[in-house]
Amino acid sequence: MLLGALLATGSAAVASAADPEAGRRKAAPCAACHGPDGNATIPGTPSLAGQPAYFTHWQLLKYRDGRRQDAQMAPFAVNLTDEDMGDLAAFYAAQAPRQRASVVDTARVTAGEPLAKQHHCTSCHTPALTGQNQVPLLAGQDLAYLQKLLRGFRDGTASDLDGTMTMAARPLTPEDVENLAHYLASLTPTPPPR
Amino acid sequence: MRRNVAIVLTALLLGASALWLMPASAQQAPPAWKQGQPADLANSPLAPVPQPPAPKAPGEIPVDKIKLPAGFKASLWASGVNNARAMTWGDKGTLFVSSRVVGNVYAIVDKGNMREVKTIAKGLNQPNGVAFRNGTLYIAEIHRITKMEGIEDKLDSPPAMTVVYDTLPKDAPHGWKYLAFGPDGKLYFNIGAPCNICIPPDTHANISRVNPDGTGFEYWAFGVRNSVGFDWHPVTKELYFATHARDWMGEDVPSDRFDHAPTKGLHFGFPYCHQGDILDPEFGKGHSCGEFAAPLIKTGPHVAGNGVMFYTGSMFPAEYKNRAFLAQRGSWNRTQKSGYKVMMVTLRSGDVPKYETFAEGFLDGGGQPWGRPVYTTQMKDGSILLADDYAGAIYRITYQK
Numbered sequence: 101m102l103l104g105a106l107l108a109t110g111s112a113a114v115a116s117a118a119d120p121e122a123g124r125r126k127a128a129p130c131a132a133c134h135g136p137d138g139n140a141t142i143p144g145t146p147s148l149a150g151q152p153a154y155f156t157h158w159q160l161l162k163y164r165d166g167r168r169q170d171a172q173m174a175p176f177a178v179n180l181t182d183e184d185m186g187d188l189a190a191f192y193a194a195q196a197p198r199q200r201a202s203v204v205d206t207a208r209v210t211a212g213e214p215l216a217k218q219h220h221c222t223s224c225h226t227p228a229l230t231g232q233n234q235v236p237l238l239a240g241q242d243l244a245y246l247q248k249l250l251r252g253f254r255d256g257t258a259s260d261l262d263g264t265m266t267m268a269a270r271p272l273t274p275e276d277v278e279n280l281a282h283y284l285a286s287l288t289p290t291p292p293p294r
Numbered sequence: 295m296r297r298n299v300a301i302v303l304t305a306l307l308l309g310a311s312a313l314w315l316m317p318a319s320a321q322q323a324p325p326a327w328k329q330g331q332p333a334d335l336a337n338s339p340l341a342p343v344p345q346p347p348a349p350k351a352p353g354e355i356p357v358d359k360i361k362l363p364a365g366f367k368a369s370l371w372a373s374g375v376n377n378a379r380a381m382t383w384g385d386k387g388t389l390f391v392s393s394r395v396v397g398n399v400y401a402i403v404d405k406g407n408m409r410e411v412k413t414i415a416k417g418l419n420q421p422n423g424v425a426f427r428n429g430t431l432y433i434a435e436i437h438r439i440t441k442m443e444g445i446e447d448k449l450d451s452p453p454a455m456t457v458v459y460d461t462l463p464k465d466a467p468h469g470w471k472y473l474a475f476g477p478d479g480k481l482y483f484n485i486g487a488p489c490n491i492c493i494p495p496d497t498h499a500n501i502s503r504v505n506p507d508g509t510g511f512e513y514w515a516f517g518v519r520n521s522v523g524f525d526w527h528p529v530t531k532e533l534y535f536a537t538h539a540r541d542w543m544g545e546d547v548p549s550d551r552f553d554h555a556p557t558k559g560l561h562f563g564f565p566y567c568h569q570g571d572i573l574d575p576e577f578g579k580g581h582s583c584g585e586f587a588a589p590l591i592k593t594g595p596h597v598a599g600n601g602v603m604f605y606t607g608s609m610f611p612a613e614y615k616n617r618a619f620l621a622q623r624g625s626w627n628r629t630q631k632s633g634y635k636v637m638m639v640t641l642r643s644g645d646v647p648k649y650e651t652f653a654e655g656f657l658d659g660g661g662q663p664w665g666r667p668v669y670t671t672q673m674k675d676g677s678i679l680l681a682d683d684y685a686g687a688i689y690r691i692t693y694q695k
Contacts, residue, residue, distance in 0.1 A: 117354075157347040167397060167417045182348040182376075189347075220324040233344035262395050262420070263436075263466020264325050271322055 118153065118183075123191025126184055129176060138192045141201070144244040150197030150291040154234040156189035158261055168259035197289040202243035204282045212283025215276055219268060230290055234261065240289035246281040326467040327626075330491040331542040342626045343663065345395050349376045349686020356664060357689060361655040365611075368653070371679060371690035372402055372409040378681040378688055380472060380601070381671040382426045384446045389671075390414075390431055391681065391688070392424040394470050399424060399433055401449045402688075409688075414445065414452040420466075422522065423473025423483055427506065434483050436469035437462050439504070459508040463488065463497055468520040472600075477531040481506055486520030491540045491565055493577060499564050501535060501555070517561040517586060518553075523602040523669065527641070528616055532556040534590070536599035536620055539568055541627040548572050549592035550599050552620060552639060552649075560587045591649050596625035597633030601669030607676025610693045616641070619652060621667045621680065631657060636667050636680065653680065653691070 127138075130148075134140045138149030148156060162168035163177035164185075180188075216222055216229065224235045231237035238246070252258025253269035254277060260266045272280070323329065327342050352373040360368040372378075377393035378400070384390060391400040399415040415421065415433065423434025431442045438460035442453050458481075463469065468486025476482050480503040487499040501515040501524065515535070524535035537551040548568030555562075563570065563586035565577045570588030573581060593599050601621035605614050617638050624634035636653035656665045666684035673679060677692045 154344055154347055161347050161396070165397065165416045182374075186348055219322045220328065223325055223328050234347070260466075263469070267323065267466065268325060 118186035118190035123187035149195035199240035208282035212279035239287035243285040420470040422470040434471040434473035551589035552591040598623040609676025
């Protein structure tokens with residue numbers, strides 16, 4: 101089953117015919133941390149279900165090339181071929197995402213909502229924060245993971261594909277980071293449009 | 295002493311890049327591609343074309359769709375070259391190929407019936423610039439120029455990269471560079487404006503040059519929003535360059551440019567005047583376009599001209615000698631796509647240049663790109679190679695009567 105062209109205007113068809121069923125088989129070693137369908141339950145470990153295919157593929161590529169450093173991810177990524185990464189990405193993109201069981205602070209959620217527009221998160225991640233192409237789904241992601249990544253982008257320690265996230269996160273105060281993370285974690289995820 | 299000066303300059307550059315002025319309407323900075331978008335275009339669906347993370351398989355590259363003038367043919371020369379961009383030849387026949395977002399540098403060895411693609415560097419910071427001289431490969435990333443010495447004999451165990459020059463801004467927007475040796479033996483490269491539209495710091499929006507030993511840095515051309523392709527005329531040895539003009543000013547304005555910089559110190563207008571004759575709505579106040587150098591050719595709105603290469607071979611018909619090929623990566627800030635072609639420029643003394651299509655056909659039936667032509671280089675036999683950074687492939691274009 102081909103991953104068809106994403107319908108958002110200006111989006112692109114997947115470069116090669118990725119195979120989500122092959123991806124399901126290849127994702128077996130990933131299930132221990134990320135869950136059998138990409139909906140992880142371990143705090144600090146991100147969910148992959150419903151992530152746009154280009155996004156997951158780019159992250160695997162960055163892990164394989166050492167641009168994104170994580171001691172736990174490195175051994176899983178080092179031997180992946182382009183085909184493996186495409187298949188894995190297609191599999192996870194086809195899984196329905198579920199909101200993580202993070203405990204959010206309602207005051208922070210309220211404070212975080214306007215920040216998502218003010219800092220233009222919605223420009224790339226879409227108004228529902230479901231992501232597209234190489235931009236990840238944020239809605240309902242794990243709170244601890246969101247905090248870690250936002251802090252990393254703000255501090256310039258997180259791996260950035262092209263500099264966009266580092267620039268976006270630079271003006272965030274530590275309070276902004278917390279409020280945004282709680283807000284994003286509080287949202288119900290919907291898969292990206294097909 | 296020089297090191298202290300370099301440190302201070304670096305600090306100034308880093309600080310300066312945070313101080314560039316933006317249009318008054320911005321609060322928090324939008325992503326770079328949206329910066330400068332006026333309120334009446336806030337709901338525009340236009341956004342940069344997403345870069346596929348993997349190259350296309352050879353069977354998925356419709357080379358026969360590339361349309362060329364009579365007698366010319368395109369074939370697939372190399373594939374699996376993820377995000378293939380600029381190309382430069384080694385002394386021993388190795389083709390070095392850069393990339394941008396994927397972060398790799400490749401060495402391609404021609405085995406006759408096939409090409410062997412080796413990745414000699416990865417994880418780099420948008421290493422778009424590659425240039426070769428005296429056995430040494432020079433690589434330009436956003437923040438530094440490095441070199442690999444004696445690389446051609448060590449393709450399978452590449453030598454370490456050592457720094458040539460790194461007193462450079464670190465801005466990601468328009469920070470990736472084209473790199474080429476000029477006739478004077480200096481390395482030329484661009485430092486693009488760190489924005490779509492802004493008053494850039496004095497350190498940005500230029501073409502600069504430095505000696506291959508890292509000494510003698512100087513600015514060469516000013517008011518250049520971002521040029522990632524240039525070459526020198528084979529006879530006059532003068533510099534010609536392609537420039538990407540600003541976005542979010544409309545479907546058909548301003549045009550991108552092909553410019554002539556025969557001397558150091560010319561100002562080509564950015565951000566005050568676009569395409570030689572349109573003042574910027576915000577920053578043009580108090581200026582007149584007559585202050586600046588006008589483009590030699592308005593190459594078209596949003597066409598994204600990258601590679602510039604003067605043809606010097608004998609395979610193509612005689613009229614192709616000293617023509618410049620312009621590879622146009624193609625538009626994103628336009629509803630109907632423009633560019634996605636290789637154009638050719640014929641300079642004529644006492645007359646305007648001829649500007650004609652050479653290669654097209656990179657859009658599919660739905661008007662979406664299957665490939666994006668970005669750079670060309672010439673082979674010894676006079677054929678040319680065309681890199682496609684979207685399909686991750688290199689095509690060879692030959693001519694036969």
